[in-house]
Amino acid sequence: MLALAVALAPPLVTAARSSAHAQSGRLSSTRPTAANAQVAPQAPRVVLGTNVRSMRVLRAGEILRARPDSNAPRRGTAALGALLPAYEAALGPGCQSRWVRVGRAAWLCQSNAEPSNQPPAAQQLPPVRQGAWMPYDYAFAAFGGVRTYRSQQDALNEDWAEQLERSMGVALTGVQRFGGQRWGQTASGRWIAYNELVPARPSEWQGALIDESVPSADRVGFARGRAVIWPSAGHAASGSRVVPRDSVGPRELVVAVETATVRGRTIWRTPRGWIDPRHVFVSSAAPMPANLAQGERWVDIDTRSQVLVAYEGTRPVYFTLISSGRRGFDTRRGEYRAWVKLATTDMSNADDPALDTSTRVYSVERVPWVLFFNGDQALHGVYWHDRFGTARSHGCVNLAPKDARWIFEWAPPALPAGWEAVFPTPEEPGLRVRVR
Numbered sequence: 001m002l003a004l005a006v007a008l009a010p011p012l013v014t015a016a017r018s019s020a021h022a023q024s025g026r027l028s029s030t031r032p033t034a035a036n037a038q039v040a041p042q043a044p045r046v047v048l049g050t051n052v053r054s055m056r057v058l059r060a061g062e063i064l065r066a067r068p069d070s071n072a073p074r075r076g077t078a079a080l081g082a083l084l085p086a087y088e089a090a091l092g093p094g095c096q097s098r099w100v101r102v103g104r105a106a107w108l109c110q111s112n113a114e115p116s117n118q119p120p121a122a123q124q125l126p127p128v129r130q131g132a133w134m135p136y137d138y139a140f141a142a143f144g145g146v147r148t149y150r151s152q153q154d155a156l157n158e159d160w161a162e163q164l165e166r167s168m169g170v171a172l173t174g175v176q177r178f179g180g181q182r183w184g185q186t187a188s189g190r191w192i193a194y195n196e197l198v199p200a201r202p203s204e205w206q207g208a209l210i211d212e213s214v215p216s217a218d219r220v221g222f223a224r225g226r227a228v229i230w231p232s233a234g235h236a237a238s239g240s241r242v243v244p245r246d247s248v249g250p251r252e253l254v255v256a257v258e259t260a261t262v263r264g265r266t267i268w269r270t271p272r273g274w275i276d277p278r279h280v281f282v283s284s285a286a287p288m289p290a291n292l293a294q295g296e297r298w299v300d301i302d303t304r305s306q307v308l309v310a311y312e313g314t315r316p317v318y319f320t321l322i323s324s325g326r327r328g329f330d331t332r333r334g335e336y337r338a339w340v341k342l343a344t345t346d347m348s349n350a351d352d353p354a355l356d357t358s359t360r361v362y363s364v365e366r367v368p369w370v371l372f373f374n375g376d377q378a379l380h381g382v383y384w385h386d387r388f389g390t391a392r393s394h395g396c397v398n399l400a401p402k403d404a405r406w407i408f409e410w411a412p413p414a415l416p417a418g419w420e421a422v423f424p425t426p427e428e429p430g431l432r433v434r435v436r
Contacts, residue, residue, distance in 0.1 A: 043068045043090035046098055054083040054120045055100050055113040061420060062113070064106040070094020074423050075106040082418030084108065085120040103416050105425055122418025125343035126368050133401050135344065135368050136171035136187060138200035138383045146197070148190040152178055155191045164192075164363075169200065169384055171344075171366035187366050188346075203386035206402035207308075207320025208253050217300070217309040217316040219256040219268070221282035223248040224389070229273035236274040237262035245273040251321070251389075254280050281321055281389050283307045288314055289335060289434055297412055298432035299379075301397055303331055306389045308397070310407060318406065321388035323398035324435075325377075331395055331435055336373040338411065338430035342421045344368050345380075349394065362394075368401065369408035373433040380404055397435075 060080040065072040068090040078084060084102035092099045095109035102108045126135035146168075147160035154161070156179050164170075171187040175194055182194040207222075214220050229246035230236040248254060254275060256268035268275050283302045292298070292313065300309045303324045310318035325331040348363035370380040379397045381404030388400055399407065408415075413428035415421075424430035 043092055043099070046089045046091055048086060048089040048100070049115065051117045052086050052115040054116045054118055055086050055102055055108055055110070056116050057082045057084065057108070057113050057418070059112045062108065064102065064108055064419070065099075066105045066107070066425065068092030068095070068099030068101075068107045070109070072107070075103070075425070076416075076422040077420045078102070078108065079122070079125060079418055079420050082122040083116060083118055083120050084113075084122060084418050086115065103419075105427075106416075120418075122416075124417050125415065125420055126366075128405075133204065133405075134202050134381075134383060136173065136366055138169055138171055138202065138365075139184065139197035140170075140200060140384070141166055141168045142196050142198050146192060148186070148192050150190065152176075152183070152191060155179065155183060155193075161190060165361050167384075168362065169364035170197070200383045202383040203388070203400045204402070205251060205386065205388065205400045206406075207318060207400075210309075210316045210319055212315070214255060214316065216285070217283045217311075217319065218285045219259075219282075220316075220319050221254050221277065221280035221307070222251045222319075222321060222389070223254055224279050224281055225250050227254075227275060227279035229270065229275055231273060233260040233262050233267040233269070233274050236267045236276045237265055239276075248272075248275070281305055281307050283309050283319070286436060289432065296432065297410065298434065299407070299411075301331070301433065301435045303333070303391065303435060306391060308399070308403075308407075310410065318410075320399070320403045323382075323385070323388055323390055323392045325393050325395040326391045329393065329395045331377060331393070331397060332374055333435045334374070336433045336435070337424065338371040338373045338379075338433060340372050340421055340423050341408065341411070341413070341415055341430075342370040342372075343415065343419075345370050369399075369404035371408065371411060371431060371433075373431070374435075379407060379433070 057078045057080055062078040064075040064078055066075045069092045071093065087101045089098045089100050095111055097110040099107045100110055128135050141164035144166045146164040148162050148164065149155035150161050172184045173187055174185050176183055183191045184194045184197055185191055210220060227248050228244040229248065231245045235242055254270055257271060258269040260267050266277060268277050283305055295313045298311050300311065301322065306322055306324065308320050308322045309316050344366040346365050347367050350361060350363060364384065368381045370378050372378040377395050379399060381401040382398045411431035413422055413424050
């Protein structure tokens with residue numbers, strides 16, 4: 001099970017301690033429209049002001065409420081500096097000034113924001129540079145005892161703040177040279193000697209979109225390793241010594257255009273020849289979930305095969321490999337709804353009461369594209385391994401970064417620009433997740 005550090009202030013739930021942090025990036029502008037109007041019931045209306053077009057967020061991780069009331073359910077969190085659209089204003093409990101609606105069922109207390117006559121302008125989080133596939137440059141502590149510093153002056157004075165264990169991960173926002181050496185600055189503002197860090201090499205691998213020519217998810221997969229393509233189903237079933245027709249490389253996409261049964265076993269015919277699907281990562285057949293709405297977006301996670309299939313209704317649309325929880329940290333089976341989406345979050349097991357006896361300490365900053373679906377278990381991108389297709393996590397469902405981004409952007413509800421986190425509503429429920 002994954003324990004999480006930092007809070008979506010104040011604590012989100014006792015089962016999961018998480019937060020979203022995002023930094024600057026390309027801005028996109030939007031304007032409020034009448035179609036977005038949504039009046040809070042029984043809230044005393046006040047004049048917004050004809051020249052107020054947006055609200056500038058003055059506090060990082062500012063909480064947005066579903067109604068103009070500090071006791072209302074959370075709708076999300078907003079990023080520091082974001083110019084969010086201003087639609088209407090109302091008075092309500094818990095805000096000394098007034099509440100301003102900045103999105104669908106999303107109210108911001110003006111005490112922590114300022115009105116602006118500028119048009120709304122906010123970055124889509126987490127920001128990813130053009131040509132990159134990760135929101136940060138990531139790195140790991142090269143050895144135990146790597147020191148972090150609160151400021152450049154502290155670094156020069158060797159007045160350190162904390163020490164990192166070996167392989168703890170940090171997200172870097174930049175590298176500067178001072179005091180005769182290079183220093184990396186982390187997303188949390190700390191400084192670390194760059195020569196004490198090992199740069200991360202996040203996986204560039206990505207799963208595949210499934211078009212309508214694929215009849216079902218159990219007819220598509222990725223080769224487990226280099227696998228032979230045979231001239232006939234019989235040869236594929238027996239591993240005949242005849243010269244193979246072809247081969248596929250590790251993680252190469254394999255699609256069955258037809259199947260045959262040989263000695264009780266199913267053999268696939270691909271456009272290039274026949275292959276034994278035992279050499280393919282493939283989702284095992286399973287019935288559709290009950291009460292599935294037409295076109296509803298959901299994911300099926302097959303922990304035995306280590307694959308994820310994204311569906312729209314009954315049609316598979318995306319297929320990829322995962323890393324679910326390893327033995328002792330199993331990803332819990334069942335059907336869930338994602339209960340929050342976070343652009344990024346810090347993850348750690350430092351608060352695990354069994355840490356001394358069960359596992360070594362770990363901590364990774366700014367894990368990207370996170371959907372929590374069962375307490376502290378989540379779908380999220382990883383930058384610390386490329387062993388997808390193998391169970392190895394602490395209970396979460398690890399995804400390659402490009403897969404995590406695709407799932408995150410496709411999954412409901414959408415994360416509005418300038419928001420670090422979004423909570424589902426009855427009108428916009430979270431992504432349906434089945435683990436089996």
